[in-house]
Amino acid sequence: MKENSVVQTLLDHKSIRRFIEKPVSDEIITTLVQAGQQAPFASQYYSVLLSRNAKRNPMHAPLLFTICVDSFKFEKIMAKRKWKLVTNDLTLLFFGIQDAALMAENMVVAGRSLGLGSCFLGNAPFRADQIAEEYNLPQRVFPLVQLVMGYPSEDPPRRPRYPLAYTLFEDRYPELTEALVDHAMQQMDEGYLAQDYYRSRQAKIPLTVDRKETFTYDDYSWTEHICRKWGQWFPDPADLYTQLEKRGFNIEKKR
């Protein structure tokens, strides 16, 4: 594999969930956000909220960014140009989510290169109404994901990833043989077991569906964990639709 300092920074990524109290300077914050802004964009359909109140995030990090899909400020520009928005909200959200995610990940990488650690928090969409109230968000701004950041007080190992053969498919999607699937599962599960990841966190997801618990922390690992999430959580999209609607997005309607 080719190596240079950028590739090394990317390969060294690990989510950081514990931080020292040291504040982050304004100059670094500006650098992070400008590095984020330089990500490729379809239409810069995002805004970033910042809170420096460490009590406001579960990991007590000095910085909490909330990355939002923001149609409101774009619609201001459309109004000035005397254009009417006709694109449907589902399409806008598809593009907006990509813009916002690319921006956020640039911030993560820039942060790492400056000695900062970070971790995404994925529940923002499900409490979009609360966040909207906290930050006085106008309609048509939707909190997509939060990002805590600060100087790390832990240095966890790199977490496993799928093998390249389960990720990169050249020219045509391959037949996913049992051997290929098993190998991918094994790489993930053995990788996390070797780090005692779930046992050290006591992070087994309880079974709420009709299945008998057969796993202990000797064999409970990533593939079972992720199956328990997407095999049990959020069968009904109603909550998310409601959050979107409260923020002024309607993904089912033609404009």
Ligand SMILES: Cc1cc2nc3c(=O)[nH]c(=O)nc-3n(C[C@H](O)[C@H](O)[C@H](O)COP(=O)(O)O)c2cc1C
């Ligand atoms: C969209 C998204 C949401 C996430 N939400 C959370 C979260 O709520 N809590 C958490 O501790 N980690 C969260 N993470 C971090 C992942 O758990 C982490 O990236 C993954 O386990 C891989 O570990 P690594 O980042 O250390 O390589 C989230 C990551 C993403 C991309």
